[in-house]
Amino acid sequence: MTDIETALEEIRDRGLYRRMRMISGPQGPRVLLDGRPVLLLCSNNYLGLADHPRVREAAADAAMRYGAGAGASRLVSGNMRIHRRLEERLAEFKGHETALLFGSGFLANTGVVQALARPGEVVFSDALNHASIVDGCRLAGAETFVYDHADMDHLEYGLREAEGRGSLIVTDGVFSMDGDVAPLPEIVELARRYDARVMVDDAHGTGTVGPRGRGSVAAAGLEDEVDVLVGTLGKSLGSYGAYVCCDRSLAKYLVNTARTLIFSTALAPPQVAAAMAALELLREEPRRVERLQRNSRVLREALAEHDLPAGAGDTPIVPVVLGEASAAVDASERALERGVFAQAIRPPTVPEGSSRMRLTVMASHTKTELREAARIVAKAVPETARKAAARRLAEATVSATAGKGVFDGLADAA
Ligand SMILES: *Cc1c(COP(=O)(O)O)cnc(C)c1O
Numbered sequence: 001m002t003d004i005e006t007a008l009e010e011i012r013d014r015g016l017y018r019r020m021r022m023i024s025g026p027q028g029p030r031v032l033l034d035g036r037p038v039l040l041l042c043s044n045n046y047l048g049l050a051d052h053p054r055v056r057e058a059a060a061d062a063a064m065r066y067g068a069g070a071g072a073s074r075l076v077s078g079n080m081r082i083h084r085r086l087e088e089r090l091a092e093f094k095g096h097e098t099a100l101l102f103g104s105g106f107l108a109n110t111g112v113v114q115a116l117a118r119p120g121e122v123v124f125s126d127a128l129n130h131a132s133i134v135d136g137c138r139l140a141g142a143e144t145f146v147y148d149h150a151d152m153d154h155l156e157y158g159l160r161e162a163e164g165r166g167s168l169i170v171t172d173g174v175f176s177m178d179g180d181v182a183p184l185p186e187i188v189e190l191a192r193r194y195d196a197r198v199m200v201d202d203a204h205g206t207g208t209v210g211p212r213g214r215g216s217v218a219a220a221g222l223e224d225e226v227d228v229l230v231g232t233l234g235k236s237l238g239s240y241g242a243y244v245c246c247d248r249s250l251a252k253y254l255v256n257t258a259r260t261l262i263f264s265t266a267l268a269p270p271q272v273a274a275a276m277a278a279l280e281l282l283r284e285e286p287r288r289v290e291r292l293q294r295n296s297r298v299l300r301e302a303l304a305e306h307d308l309p310a311g312a313g314d315t316p317i318v319p320v321v322l323g324e325a326s327a328a329v330d331a332s333e334r335a336l337e338r339g340v341f342a343q344a345i346r347p348p349t350v351p352e353g354s355s356r357m358r359l360t361v362m363a364s365h366t367k368t369e370l371r372e373a374a375r376i377v378a379k380a381v382p383e384t385a386r387k388a389a390a391r392r393l394a395e396a397t398v399s400a401t402a403g404k405g406v407f408d409g410l411a412d413a414a
Contacts, residue, residue, distance in 0.1 A: 029048075096247070
């Protein structure tokens with residue numbers, strides 16, 4: 001039996017020790033962290049809806065009308081009209097036939113991948129996919145082929161090798177630690193050619209990219225081509241829970257096979273009502289999305305002015321790749337001393353050698369706050385590391401994924 005204290009010591013020695021910090025108050029642009037006011041640059045409350053008065057009221061009202069909990073799985077006695085109504089609105093927003101609520105994004109991914117990738121088949125997974133997709137692949141009876149990040153030649157090689165057994169290609173829409181967008185048109189094209197389904201996890205895409213924040217799939221105009229679209233209610237939609245968009249027959253199949261839906265309690269009414277109110281606000285006020293996109297550009301440009309390249313694109317996920325875990329932790333601690341709260345991201349969340357400070361922007365930040373944040377982050381990164389950061393940004397993705405791609409060679413990362 002492994003000694004727990006020894007295992008913890010090993011984690012500390014490798015610079016990978018994690019602890020939870022205490023936040024007081026709602027997820028606004030500024031919060032109290034362990035009692036100290038700081039600028040918050042690591043929340044997924046992208047559109048400022050988690051603390052919006054209408055969203056809070058909807059949750060409170062639902063608690064008074066329907067109670068605090070759903071009481072059972074949806075297949076038992078937990079299925080209420082508000083669940084169905086939110087599913088209809090989400091399907092309409094995303095441009096799919098129907099939608100199915102799940103307890104969380106983690107549960108949706110593990111449940112859906114496990115249900116769709118059956119023994120004898122092969123599932124294809126991007127090397128930088130979210131941990132919940134990795135675990136879904138592990139749970140599935142199918143083989144897994146991990147293709148190099150966004151590498152379409154590698155994906156095609158795998159599809160060819162699978163000789164018709166390829167059943168599912170799964171990818172993040174917006175990658176959670178890098179902020180880049182998956183090459184969806186190419187993925188869809190390969191899926192068509194090799195007769196596989198496409199599943200996109202747009203946890204970070206909804207509310208941040210695409211027309212009116214409808215996500216990476218809508219941005220590429222591929223609503224009719226993507227078979228399964230996963231989204232979370234916990235990020236832009238300011239609540240908790242998740243949903244899967246698909247066609248009606250697939251939804252029925254999931255109700256009968258997705259273990260994380262069948263054997264888990266339905267979403268609580270306040271969570272459902274909060275997400276519904278947030279979705280309404282998102283539809284009424286597209287300017288929130290525009291403001292978020294503008295803010296993402298402001299932060300990237302400000303970092304570049306301080307010689308801190310943070311990758312292309314206008315998603316709100318802005319990585320400053322620094323290499324070793326200790327470099328990322330030191331930079332994040334120094335930034336915090338000066339009042340900027342952004343997490344150091346280390347293995348196994350990202351591959352070895354690509355530890356980073358990951359900044360996330362919210363629509364509710366002001367330009368001044370973001371420029372100030374860039375100045376403080378730049379100060380927190382030593383001159384040498386700053387120079388190397390540019391090089392590492394280019395290398396990180398490549399070195400992170402090189403050598404993978406064997407069948408069942410699942411990335412430990414993510
Ligand atoms: C956050 C996240 C999830 C998990 O969603 P939860 O609702 O928080 O469980 C899944 N996939 C990606 C890409 C994510 O970023």
